[in-house]
Amino acid sequence: MSQALSEQEIYQRVEAIMQNLNLDQKIGQMVQTERMAINPQEVKDYHIGSVLSGGGSVPGTNLPSDWVSMNDAYWQASVESQSGIPLIYGVDAIHGHNNVLGATIFPHNIGLGCMRNPNLIKQIAAVTAKEILATGVEWTFAPTLAVARNYQWGRTYESFSEEPALVASYADKFVEGLQHDFGDDSVIACLKHWVGDGGTTYGIDQGDTRISEEELRRIHIAPYLPALRAGALTVMASFNSWNGDKCHGHRYLLNDVLKEELNFKGFIISDWDGCDYLDADFRTTVALGVNAGIDMFMVSEKWREFIHHLRDHVNEGRVEMSRIDDAVRRILYVKVKYGIFEKPRPAERKWSNNKSFGSKENREVAREAVRQSLVLLKNHDGILPLKKSAKILVAGKNADDCGHQCGGFTVAWQGVSDSAEERTNVHILDGYASGQAGVQKGKIIGGTSIWKGIKQVCPEADLSLDGSKASNGNYDAGIVVIGETPYAEGMGDIRRDDNTIVEMGSMIKGLMKVLAPYGRSLVLNELHPEDLMAIKNITDQGIPAIVVLLSGRPLIIQKELEASSAFVAAWLPGSEGQGVADVLFGDYDFEGKLSFTWQKHQDENFHIGDEHYKPLFPFGFGLNYRNKA
Numbered sequence: 001m002s003q004a005l006s007e008q009e010i011y012q013r014v015e016a017i018m019q020n021l022n023l024d025q026k027i028g029q030m031v032q033t034e035r036m037a038i039n040p041q042e043v044k045d046y047h048i049g050s051v052l053s054g055g056g057s058v059p060g061t062n063l064p065s066d067w068v069s070m071n072d073a074y075w076q077a078s079v080e081s082q083s084g085i086p087l088i089y090g091v092d093a094i095h096g097h098n099n100v101l102g103a104t105i106f107p108h109n110i111g112l113g114c115m116r117n118p119n120l121i122k123q124i125a126a127v128t129a130k131e132i133l134a135t136g137v138e139w140t141f142a143p144t145l146a147v148a149r150n151y152q153w154g155r156t157y158e159s160f161s162e163e164p165a166l167v168a169s170y171a172d173k174f175v176e177g178l179q180h181d182f183g184d185d186s187v188i189a190c191l192k193h194w195v196g197d198g199g200t201t202y203g204i205d206q207g208d209t210r211i212s213e214e215e216l217r218r219i220h221i222a223p224y225l226p227a228l229r230a231g232a233l234t235v236m237a238s239f240n241s242w243n244g245d246k247c248h249g250h251r252y253l254l255n256d257v258l259k260e261e262l263n264f265k266g267f268i269i270s271d272w273d274g275c276d277y278l279d280a281d282f283r284t285t286v287a288l289g290v291n292a293g294i295d296m297f298m299v300s301e302k303w304r305e306f307i308h309h310l311r312d313h314v315n316e317g318r319v320e321m322s323r324i325d326d327a328v329r330r331i332l333y334v335k336v337k338y339g340i341f342e343k344p345r346p347a348e349r350k351w352s353n354n355k356s357f358g359s360k361e362n363r364e365v366a367r368e369a370v371r372q373s374l375v376l377l378k379n380h381d382g383i384l385p386l387k388k389s390a391k392i393l394v395a396g397k398n399a400d401d402c403g404h405q406c407g408g409f410t411v412a413w414q415g416v417s418d419s420a421e422e423r424t425n426v427h428i429l430d431g432y433a434s435g436q437a438g439v440q441k442g443k444i445i446g447g448t449s450i451w452k453g454i455k456q457v458c459p460e461a462d463l464s465l466d467g468s469k470a471s472n473g474n475y476d477a478g479i480v481v482i483g484e485t486p487y488a489e490g491m492g493d494i495r496r497d498d499n500t501i502v503e504m505g506s507m508i509k510g511l512m513k514v515l516a517p518y519g520r521s522l523v524l525n526e527l528h529p530e531d532l533m534a535i536k537n538i539t540d541q542g543i544p545a546i547v548v549l550l551s552g553r554p555l556i557i558q559k560e561l562e563a564s565s566a567f568v569a570a571w572l573p574g575s576e577g578q579g580v581a582d583v584l585f586g587d588y589d590f591e592g593k594l595s596f597t598w599q600k601h602q603d604e605n606f607h608i609g610d611e612h613y614k615p616l617f618p619f620g621f622g623l624n625y626r627n628k629a
């Protein structure tokens with residue numbers, strides 16, 4: 001088995017393979033493209049190193065067996081190529097194997113941060129690895145080690161915390177849970193996005209992180225150290241810039257810091273067409289990216305052109321052969337260390353099509369994570385826990401919608417909605433991804449909505465999404481599940497002012513993608529006025545409201561908080577909604593502590609450690625039943 005190989009043996013093996021590769025075969029290894037853009041024959045003809053699924057890009061009917069068949073065909077083609085090097089297939093399994101129907105969907109990272117439980121993180125990563133392996137896939141673009149510092153950023157929910165030490169405490173465990181000892185239960189991890197993605201000014205996705213090197217290292221680089229020590233095999237470059245220079249072309253950050261100073265032995269993959277923004281001319285971007293230190297290129301469609309340009313650059317001396325050799329050695333190092341050469345075809349691997357995919361046992365781990373991630377912000381007169389015999393009205397647009405409770409990066413890139421309500425205001429300004437824009441109507445298979453979880457333990461509960469039924473029943477309390485609807489990446493940004501984009505665009509030399517934002521304000525009542533209406537429909541009848549907020553970030557909640565008797569931040573809990581009822585009805589106590597500071601006003605941006613730190617709720621805040629305030 002490969003895990004028994006010493007580093008020296010791995011490198012001997014790498015050298016032996018290198019001896020037999022010509023330039024085309026080497027360049028092929030440096031290419032990763034999207035499954036929609038390539039068929040198995042082309043993988044074989046061009047010696048392609050990797051194929052990926054972009055968010056929501058799925059084969060056939062999107063069941064594990066469809067994935068295994070697809071990967072089997074790609075694998076077969078790769079080993080039949082002249083170089084015979086097996087390809088690796090990459091996915092964004094960032095909160096469970098979230099593209100696939102029937103997968104166990106865990107809370108997004110923001111909720112996991114509130115658990116303060118590194119051991120459970122390792123277990124979550126291990127369960128995710130097995131569900132990934134069930135589909136014949138070897139590589140996930142996770143964990144995200146972003147340290148989000150501005151909640152206007154649409155990717156805040158992918159961040160465990162605003163606090164680098166908390167992110168760091170999960171980073172190694174996540175990698176260990178995914179990679180194990182590179183035996184049958186392991187997948188390859190990918191730390192992302194290197195580096196400073198969570199620090200952009202105004203929280204603009206892919207924007208500019210304007211901070212000193214000291215701050216970059218202390219806040220954004222720090223969580224990578226334990227993950228690298230744990231042996232993470234790949235790192236993804238980030239779309240953002242650092243003080244005006246794009247990370248994808250940043251030789252100092254990619255080569256000098258990551259590879260040389262931090263001694264990273266694996267390979268760096270670009271983000272989705274991430275080098276395109278280095279220059280207006282695609283041909284030039286190829287040389288800039290390779291020379292800066294990117295080893296494998298995630299090229300969504302133009303992989304033929306990429307190969308053509310890179311070959312020319314080498315032949316004409318703009319890219320040194322030694323740089324190509326370094327990139328390919330790194331890719332082969334990862335493949336040998338992972339043991340891909342010894343693995344049988346995907347269909348014959350230990351976990352392929354395994355029935356543990358989406359199983360009750362796996363879902364129990366997710367349900368535990370839901371319970372531990374809930375943060376109790378208010379509990380007036382000890383209204384919680386509720387009695388199971390109580391007459392409860394369940395309301396709010398997010399009460400019975402598994403798609404909404406899973407958030408973005410679930411089945412579709414932008415997430416799915418079980419209800420008729422869909423975001424139609426989303427448009428793509430420069431034809432960004434081949435993925436679907438906007439929230440798709442669609443179902444999450446398996447799992448339980450928050451409403452169904454409540455109904456299971458509280459037979460007297462009724463459902464009325466807008467809360468209007470409150471007037472004709474004799475209810476003891478209402479549970480109102482409100483908040484954001486799904487979004488991903490830049491489409492989740494809050495942009496209060498378009499000038500910010502213009503200003504930041506010029507800071508990064510005019511090259512920037514601009515996506516329509518989620519909204520113009522962090523104030524919940526301005527984003528979603530229907531939520532307060534649902535609460536009022538209940539409280540106006542003299543019925544106390546327990547509010548459960550689903551959101552990818554702390555929002556400004558003054559009005560909703562005042563109107564409620566109890567208030568729970570549930571983040572984006574994923575498929576196992578029963579975890580919410582488990583705690584509301586007292587079978588379990590609240591354990592969650594805020595992993596982000598909760599601001600009072602949207603003009604504030606306090607972080608733990610700041611002078612004059614006066615937020616609404618501080619970092620680490622969280623009530624429970626045991627310690628009555």
Ligand code: BGC
Nearest residue numbers: 053054055092141192271272
């Ligand atoms: C995201 C990455 C992701 C990649 C592949 C990009 O848009 O920034 O986080 O891994 O797509 O889907």
